[in-house]
Amino acid sequence: MTDLTRTFGCPVELTLEVLGGKWKTVLLARLKQGPQRYGDLRRNVPGLSDKMLTQRLHELEQVGLVRREAIAGHEHYALTARGESLRAVLQSLYDWGSAFAVEADVKLAP
Template sequence: MTDLSRTFGCPVELALEVLGGKWKTVLLARLKQGPLRYGELRRQVVGLSDKMLTQRLRELEEIGLVCRSAVAGHEHYALTERGESLRTVLQSLYDWGRAFAVEADVKLAP
């Protein structure tokens, strides 16, 4: 869980504490595309266990970046307004990763 009760040395340290860990940013990037059901997230994020997916989604809900709601009888996860405020940051990370992959000859999944 994210500990926001301590004093942080700078805003970047706080941002990395909130978004830290591989799975949080990956999940946020997937949800940036639109609401997804749990099973859809599980299929899209290769290598993430059910336990870790559940844990990370709860953490993102607790800090107000993701919300869970029922749509047409199915539970969906979506970005909150606070989560939407990360849209440009997530897009910048995506763009940088894509450019770096080309420069470093790293393969990316389609």
């Protein structure tokens, strides 16, 4: 659970508290592509357990980055306006990871 009641040493520390951990940023990157159903997120993020997916989505909802919405009668997760404000940051992380993968000869899933 994210504790935003304490005093942070700098904005980067706060950012890492909110986005920290492997799965939160990965989920936000997936949702940057558009709203997704729980099952789609589960399939598209290998290695992420149901329990962890549920927990991380809940944490992202609590800080206002993700919301649940009904689309065509099905529940989807989508970025909020606050979540959308991370679009450029998420794209920069994607771009850096892509370039580093080439430089370090690291394989990325298609």
